[in-house]
Amino acid sequence: MDLRFSSSEDAFRAEVRAWMDGNVPASPLPSGDTAEGFAAHLDWERQLFDAGWAAVSWPEEYGGRGATLWKWLIFEEEYWRAGAPNRVNQNGLFLLAPSIFAFGTDEQKARFLPKIAASEYLFCQGWSEPNAGSDLAGITSRAVRDDAAGGWRLTGQKTWTTRGAFCNWLFGLFRTDPDQERHRGLSYFLVPLDGEGVTVRPVGRLDGDDGFAEVFLEDVVVTDDLVLGEVDQGWRVAMSTTSSERGLSLRSPGRFMAAATQLTALYREQRDAVEAGLLDPGLRDAVVRAWMDADAYRLHTFRTVTRMTDGEELGAEASFMKLFWSELDVSLHETALGLLGPEAELDVDGWMKGYQFSLAGPIYAGTNEIQRNVVAERVLGLPR
Amino acid sequence: MRFAPTDDQIALADAVSDLLMRECPPDAVRGAWETPDGRVPGLWDRLVEMGVVGICAAEEHGGLGLSMLDLVGVLVETGRAAAPEPVVDVAAVAVPLLDDVGGELAGTWVPSLVSGEASAAVGLERGVGAGNAVVENAAAADVLLLGATGVSGDAEVHLVEAEAVTTTDRASVDGSRRLAEVDWEPTSATRIAGREALGVARDRGNVATAAVLVGLGAAMLERTVEYAKEREQFGKPIGSFQAVKHHLATAALGLEYARPVVDRGAYTLVYGGDTRRDSSIAMAYAAEAAHLAGRTALQVHGAIGYTVEYDLHLWMKRVWALESAWGDAAFHREQVARRVLDSSPGAQDWTDKEHA
Incomplete structure (x- = not known):
């Protein structure tokens, strides 16, 4: 057991820290889930790309640095430590791209990965439908073969599509074999949103931003080269994407370490009020719990990355990670609101906004009830 | 960076797990509720033979010269089996503490603890500074390591032998734990280490x-x-x-x-x-x-x-x-x-x- 980073990793950390110190915007950008904020965040994404920080773990030929998972974790720690903006291109970078690496053809890798890294192709996720949320295999959007068009005609409706109103591509599941049921006969499509037959309607979200969208597709022609993985085998590809979403690539420890550090700073500011009984005396314990949970999440991630470095795959344990970080994120923000007391509703420093975002965590990427089913059935082996 | 036990550490924990599956099934744990010392007869000798008690002990004192990183997986297994044996007190606390103190004390006690000839009880937490300590296995131990506010007025570790203490049995919710209140006096002669x-x-x-x-x-x-x-x-x-x-x-x-x-x-x-x-x-x-x-x-x-x-x-x-x-x-x-x-x-x- 060795919990030290190597000198090369330490040097990498220093390089990231120096760049972040010199480049992270001094004041926070407007929310990336509004049209104005999205544009500002895109400028930042392109600044990251130009400096080679957009996708550090990817091979250089696709716009990355070929960094190890350890260096990627270090990058993330420094990124969040510096208070850098949220990644509005995260769906493409961290969810779709791992699936392209695993299932894409050489042509698809060459075409999509560099443009995702450069934030030219901005992907949103087309999983949920009005009648298929937790029950993803119940989707009814369909793809009908059209040989004359050299591909498929897509029809259906996707919903809760985060940043759908600002993106130019969608990845999602469509039924290609109407004679098969549930998770069989689905295919994974990459769909340009500027095509004929696509309508995107923004939907206001709990936190007040237009972060959601409904995407309507009517006879949208998509060519064969935009099917990721084999036709009718889309479920497998989708599961690799959800594993990324639940686990490591979407929510690295650095994000929660930074938030927990901010929470300890907030506690110091409010300590007198807590000790005087003006605020709940239990907040001290809640703060230290949040800090310990971020610490435990980091250590657990170190263990997971060690196993992945040894060649193991991240399977159903990704559900442990999703349960842990999403519940940590909610309790961390609830504790911050408690420390702010009556000032919380004024939301001067973003904790209320962050709280509202954290409340989505136990719902997206498969509700935490679904995650507990996955743990029970696939890790513990309980009957379905 | 590598956050995983070594192959040797896994093998050691597996060997202890196998031993405990044979020698410490639930019936044996249940039986320990009825034995005078709350232990599984013969189990400590088996653990001694495997070297478990001396994992953290210096080789010159009959130990394996390894560390807590080698012991931690073994302890998970003793927990899994609910083994009612003082592995924590002796192997993880008393032995490394005495080895750290060194000198004649270590030379006297560590080899006899590691070989199973002597037994130790540890009371570092409860009763420090107020009242008598309640210590597991205190009545049966040859030597007790006790925390106290000593003559210096500061927290200290004291070593007392069985004949220097009076014990009063106390029942635990866990019928395999043999607890006793320990009546004793810290002196400058019993102090072996500081805060x-x-x-x-x-x-x-x-x-x-x-x-x-x-x-x-x-x-x-x-x-x-x-x-x-x-x-x-x-x-x-x-x-x-x-x-x-x-x-x-x-x-x-x-x-x-x-x-x-x-x-x-x-x-x-x-x-x-x-x-x-x-x-x-x-x-x-x-x-x-x-x-x-x-x-x-x-x-x-x-x-x-x-x-x-x-x-x-x-x-x-x-x-x-x-x-x-x-x-x-x-x-x-x-x-x-x-x-x-x-x-x-x-x-x-x-x-x-x-x-x-």
Whole structure:
């Protein structure tokens, strides 16, 4: 057991820290889930790309640095430590791209990965439908073969599509074999949103931003080269994407370490009020719990990355990670609101906004009830 | 960076697990409730033969010259088996403490502890500074290591031999624990180490007990999962019901995150860093995870789990004893709070090499 980073990793950390110190915007950008904020965040994404920080773990030929998972974790720690903006291109970078690496053809890798890294192709996720949320295999959007068009005609409706109103591509599941049921006969499509037959309607979200969208597709022609993985085998590809979403690539420890550090700073500011009984005396314990949970999440991630470095795959344990970080994120923000007391509703420093975002965590990427089913059935082996 | 046990460490833990499956089945644990010393007859000798008691002892004193990192996986297994043996007190606390003190004391006591000729009891936590210590195995021990505010007025470690103490038996909720109040007087002659050594010994006890708690919790979860697969109600295994699944998944989540924290506690003891902080984090996590595993196990078993004929209570009651024997989870979180919240800002920067 060795919990030290190597000198090369330490040097990498220093390089990231120096760049972040010199480049992270001094004041926070407007929310990336509004049209104005999205544009500002895109400028930042392109600044990251130009400096080679957009996708550090990817091979250089696709716009990355070929960094190890350890260096990627270090990058993330420094990124969040510096208070850098949220990644509005995260769906493409961290969810779709791992699936392209695993299932894409050489042509698809060459075409999509560099443009995702450069934030030219901005992907949103087309999983949920009005009648298929937790029950993803119940989707009814369909793809009908059209040989004359050299591909498929897509029809259906996707919903809760985060940043759908600002993106130019969608990845999602469509039924290609109407004679098969549930998770069989689905295919994974990459769909340009500027095509004929696509309508995107923004939907206001709990936190007040237009972060959601409904995407309507009517006879949208998509060519064969935009099917990721084999036709009718889309479920497998989708599961690799959800594993990324639940686990490591979407929510690295650095994000929660930074938030927990901010929470300890907030506690110091409010300590007198807590000790005087003006605020709940239990907040001290809640703060230290949040800090310990971020610490435990980091250590657990170190263990997971060690196993992945040894060649193991991240399977159903990704559900442990999703349960842990999403519940940590909610309790961390609830504790911050408690420390702010009556000032919380004024939301001067973003904790209320962050709280509202954290409340989505136990719902997206498969509700935490679904995650507990996955743990029970696939890790513990309980009957379905 | 490599956060995983070595192949040798895994092999050692597996060997101990095999031994305990043979020599310490639930019936043996149940039997220990009725034996005078609360132990499984002959089991300590087997552990001595395997070298478990001397894992952390210097080779010159008959030990293996290894460390807490080698012992921690073994302790998880002794917890899994609910082995009623003083592995924490002797192997994880007394032996390394005496080796640290060195000199004649170490030369006298460590070899005889490692060879099983002598027995030790450890009372570093309870009763310090107020009243008599309540110490496990105090009546049977040849030597006692006790924490006290000594003649210096500061916290110290004292070594007293059996004839210098008077013990009064106290019953534990866990019938295999033989507790006794120890009546004794610290003197300058009994003092063997100061505050710092006392702190390190407590930190070792915390990490070791946390490892045992993880094992106890894991065993209860495993047994309960098996039970939920077999037990049928409404014509189906109860493990197919979502309410039951969610209870068990939540218990599994706690244990999943407790183990890395416990391993890191051992790492810090060996390689340095804030041992009080990291051992307290280990204990706080393990105590809550094991407690929840017990609560879940009882609820999922239903009435059968509430009987003493069924084995579950053997594990559950051990957890109830150990989860506060070295300070409860809230006490340990407060230790962390003092370091994380009350020290100067930035002192707990995760990215510092020292804390990595």
